[in-house]
Amino acid sequence: MSPYDSDDLYERLGLSKEANEKEIKRAYRKGARKHHPDVNPGDADAERRFKSISQAYQILSDPKKRELYDRHGMAAFQPGGPAQAEGVNISDFESIFSNLGLDDIMESLFGMGGGRGRTRSEAQRGEDLALRVTISLEDAHTGLEDEKLIETHLPCQHCSASGIKVGTTPRTCARCQGSGQVGIQRGFLVMQSACPQCRGAGREIDPCPQCRGEGRRRGRSRVAFKIPRGIRSGQRVRFTGKGCAGLRGGAKGDLYLHVKVNPHPLFERSGEDLLVQLQLTLTELLLGTKEDLVSLGGEKVTITVPAGSNDGEIIHIRQKGVARRQGGRGDLLVRLKAAQPGRLGRVAKGLLQKLDKILPRPKIRFGK
Numbered sequence: 001m002s003p004y005d006s007d008d009l010y011e012r013l014g015l016s017k018e019a020n021e022k023e024i025k026r027a028y029r030k031g032a033r034k035h036h037p038d039v040n041p042g043d044a045d046a047e048r049r050f051k052s053i054s055q056a057y058q059i060l061s062d063p064k065k066r067e068l069y070d071r072h073g074m075a076a077f078q079p080g081g082p083a084q085a086e087g088v089n090i091s092d093f094e095s096i097f098s099n100l101g102l103d104d105i106m107e108s109l110f111g112m113g114g115g116r117g118r119t120r121s122e123a124q125r126g127e128d129l130a131l132r133v134t135i136s137l138e139d140a141h142t143g144l145e146d147e148k149l150i151e152t153h154l155p156c157q158h159c160s161a162s163g164i165k166v167g168t169t170p171r172t173c174a175r176c177q178g179s180g181q182v183g184i185q186r187g188f189l190v191m192q193s194a195c196p197q198c199r200g201a202g203r204e205i206d207p208c209p210q211c212r213g214e215g216r217r218r219g220r221s222r223v224a225f226k227i228p229r230g231i232r233s234g235q236r237v238r239f240t241g242k243g244c245a246g247l248r249g250g251a252k253g254d255l256y257l258h259v260k261v262n263p264h265p266l267f268e269r270s271g272e273d274l275l276v277q278l279q280l281t282l283t284e285l286l287l288g289t290k291e292d293l294v295s296l297g298g299e300k301v302t303i304t305v306p307a308g309s310n311d312g313e314i315i316h317i318r319q320k321g322v323a324r325r326q327g328g329r330g331d332l333l334v335r336l337k338a339a340q341p342g343r344l345g346r347v348a349k350g351l352l353q354k355l356d357k358i359l360p361r362p363k364i365r366f367g368k
Contacts, residue, residue, distance in 0.1 A: 002049075004048065004049045004052040004053065005052070007073070007074060009055075009056035009059055009060055009069060010056075012052050012055075013028060013031065013057070013060070014027055014031075015027055015060075017070070019060075024057065024060050025057075025061065028053060028054075028056075028057040028061075031050075032053065032054070035049040035050040036050055037050060059077075065077075068082055123246060123247065123249045123250035123251075124246055124247040124248070125246045125251045125252075125253060126153060126216070126243055126244035126246040126247070126251065126252045126253040127153070127243060127244040127253045128253040128254045128255070129150065129152060129242070129243040129244060129253065129254075129255045129256070130255075130256045131148060131150060131223075131255060131256070131257050131258065132260065133146070133148070133257055133259055133260070134260045134262060135227065135231075135259060135261055135262070136261070136262055137261055137262065137267065138264075138296050138297065140227075140229070140232070140233075140261045140322065141229060141230070141297060142229055142296075142297055143226065143227060143228055143231075143323075144226070144227040145224070145225075145227075146224070146225060147222050147224040148222070148223055148225070149220055149222050149223075150220065150221060150222075150223055151218070151220060152218075152220070152243070152244050152245070153216040153217065153218060153219070153244035154216060154245055155215065155216055155249075156208060156210055156211035156214070156215050156216055156217050159208035159211060159215065161215040161245065161248065162248060162249055163205065163207060163211060163214055163215035163247070163248040163249075164205045164206065164207070164213075165205070165207060165208050168205070168206040170204065170205045171203060171205075172202070172203055172204075173195060173197055173198035173202055173203055173204050174197070174204075175195055175196075175197040176195035176198060176202065178202040178203065179195070179202060180194065180195055180198065180202035181194065181195060181200070182194075182195045182196070213248075214247055214248065215246075215247055215249055215250075216244070216245040216246070216247065223239075225237070225239055225242070225257055227257065227259060228325050229325065230272065230322060230323045230324045230325035230326075231259050231261070231325070232261065232271075233259065233260050233261035234259070236256050236259065237259065238254055238255070238256055238257075239254060239255040239256075240254050241253075241254065242254065242255035243255050267295075267296070270333075271322075271330060272323070272329065272330025272331075273321045273331050273332070274296070274320070274321040274322060274330065274331075274332050274333065275333045276293070276332070276333070276334055276335070277334075277335045277337050278291060278293075278305070278315075278334050278335070278336055278337065280305065280337065280339060281338075281341070282338060282341070285305070285308075285310065285311065285338060286307065286308065287307050288304075288306050288308070288309070289305045290302055290303065290304050290305070291303045291305070293334075299320075301317065301320050301332065303315060303317070303334050305336065309336055311336060312335065312336065312337075313336045314333050314334065314336070315333075315334040316331055316332075316333060317331060317332040317333075317334065318331050319331065320332035
């Protein structure tokens with residue numbers, strides 16, 4: 001079997017698994033120059049070999065992708081595989097499996113575009129925006145609807161986001177005749193590159209004087225958003241199509257809301273559970289009591305302390321914590337704390353001494 005048909009990416013490049021970054025790049029440069037389709041016109045086997053080593057290079061030249069490959073093989077990059085679980089965008093690998101993106105490799109290695117040049121689309125998606133928002137624990141519990149004034153790119157109203165000067169029409173690029181590509185001689189190779197006159201668009205325009213041909217302008221926009229209930233500090237919410245306007249009518253980017261939840265003066269949050277401390281006197285611990293607590297959202301919760309409770313015990317009250325995003329609520333955990341009575345008067349001291357004589361003594365005084 002040919003090494004180019006091997007599942008072992010190192011074998012495809014003729015390398016050992018201990019190869020360093022320079023060795024990987026050197027091996028790919030050598031193989032790419034030998035098997036590139038423009039060097040071997042009409043040779044389907046050469047094109048297959050070129051695709052094979054390009055796929056190997058795209059993975060092994062990236063430290064994170066290489067680590068995933070070393071641990072799991074090519075299965076790492078399948079949908080739902082380890083790469084996706086570790087935050088690697090699986091859509092990036094469409095170029096690996098379909099041989100797209102080779103122009104970018106050739107450009108980075110040899111300073112020229114590949115033989116399968118692509119025409120740049122005039123319309124381009126806008127950039128994503130990030131906005132930081134600080135909310136209270138009550139807002140995290142109930143959810144929040146708000147709006148913010150943000151700096152962004154807005155569609156140019158003068159040219160209706162086209163980037164074309166009003167009253168003019170686009171014309172075919174005279175240099176590339178509308179293909180968006182021009183040939184560049186590099187020794188024995190003739191490589192295709194984006195046309196410098198039209199920048200790969202294939203046509204020329206008279207740019208709008210208001211937006212300079214971009215189809216968008218800097219400005220301010222009031223963006224409305226909704227934070228779901230149960231959000232935690234450090235989480236983010238994505239709003240599709242609320243980012244910057246795209247170039248020349250392209251789709252808008254997304255808005256990412258980074259949320260910080262301020263600490264609560266009374267409650268401590270642990271996931272969706274709420275923790276609170278209840279101060280009690282000695283007699284309340286011994287005899288039991290009931291106390292009312294105003295929880296999040298103004299809800300009244302009655303806490304029943306059983307007779308004979310001890311300092312440090314926790315009373316678990318179901319479904320009285322923070323709202324969960326998927327529905328339901330966490331729990332309320334009430335930690336009992338014996339309050340120190342402070343300086344005792346003569347009467348109180350005498351009563352305690354009498355009580356001390358009545359109460360049973362512990363059988364074991366010391367322990368772990």
